[in-house]
Amino acid sequence: MTTGDDRAEEATSVPPIAVDAPGSRSWQRAFGDLRQGWKQRPLWGYLGWQDIKQRYRRSVLGPLWISISMAVIATAMGILYGALFGEDIRTFLPYVATGLLIWNFISGCILEGSEVFIANEGLIKFLPAPLxxxxxxxxxxxxxxxxxxxxxxxxxxVIFPQPLSWTVLLAIPAFALLVLNGAWIAVLSGIIATRFRDIPPIIASLTQLLFFMTPIVWQYDTLLRNPAVAERARIAELNPVMHFVEILRQPLLGSPIVGHHWIVVGAITVVGCLAALVCLRNYRARVAYWV
Known part of the structure; x- marks a missing residue:
């Protein structure tokens, strides 16, 4: 015979069902989450800096290892691929280094964005803070x-002077676009990956593929000047990451500014932000149950 205590124990053992509270799916709450998160700049600013310090804790050079490791990789790849492709090291090494610099930011937002809520499971469950x-x-x-x-x-x-001009100022809005896109990618992929845990490995594999498809250690303009492969080389423009790299690399290296890269990035930014907002509106309240 089942007693009252047995029934109470069975009831408490049932896992909670993710039921949205009334009004949880609203644009007001979605934008409110973004506003409240922005108002807590001292908190996430401190936590972000602590993440870096913690990674290099007890090392002699500390965060300087970030630049040292990047410099070694960029130099090695620039010399190697410059020799393979017969490129002038004075222009090719800055080209590769700048491309890697931008790629690291983009890939970091993509890879860590897919696990942003999974990695913060404890904080999401026990700290009443906006996503x-x-x-x-x-x-x-x-x-x-x-x-x-x-x-x-x-x-x-300084070592290899580049033909810089006033267009170097375009690097500021270009990087702002990269930051904005990094944010919506983290929101969208983070929510989806929290529900479907197969997503992060898939994204990691696709990101590795994107690296080789993006003109970082090879030059897109050089292929366009080759009549034998010029038409096929244009397939590279189907890779959206290429346009994000170019809008920032061109002003940093003093290269001619190509307008259609900015148009593509602008269109992706608008569509991506709208998709992330819809996802945040519909599933923000369920993330705490999914992590």
Whole structure:
């Protein structure tokens, strides 16, 4: 015979069902989450900096290892592929280093974005904070990595002078677009990956493929000047990451600004932000149950 205590124990053992509270699916709450997360800048700013310090704790050089490791990789790849493709090292090494610098920011937002809520499971369950706080923290951390590595670009510009002009100022709005896209990618992929745990490995594999499809260690303009492969080379423009790399690399290296890269990035930004907002509106309340 089942007693009252047995029934109470069975009831408490049933896992909670993710039922949205009334009004949880609203644009007001979605935008409110973004606003509240932005207002907590001191918190996610501190946490983002602590993430970097924790990674290099007890090392002699500390966060300087970020720039040192990037400089070694960029130099090695620039010399190797420059020799293979017969490129002038004075222009090819800054090209590769700048491309790697931008790629690291993009890939960091993609890879860590897919696990942004999974990695913060404890905070999401026990700390009453907006979901966007974790996204801001991730993007801020990647921005700090980028600023550390920007020293490499400055050193290479001094060693191998580039034809810089006023267009270098376009690097500021270009990087702002990268940050905005990194945020919506983290929101969208983070929510989907929290529900479907097969997504992060798939994204990791696709990101590795994108690296070889993106003109980082090879030059797109060089292929276009080759009549034998010019038409096939244009297939590279189907890779959206290429356009994000180019809008920032071109002003940093003093290259001619190609307008259609900005148009493609602008269109992707608008569509991506709308998709992320819809996902945040519909599933924000369920993330705590999924992690």
């Amino acid at each position: 966007s706080l974790h996204v801001y923290r991730l993007v801020w951390r990647q921005t700090l990595f980028f600023l550390h590595n920007l020293v490499i670009w400055a050193v290479l510009v």
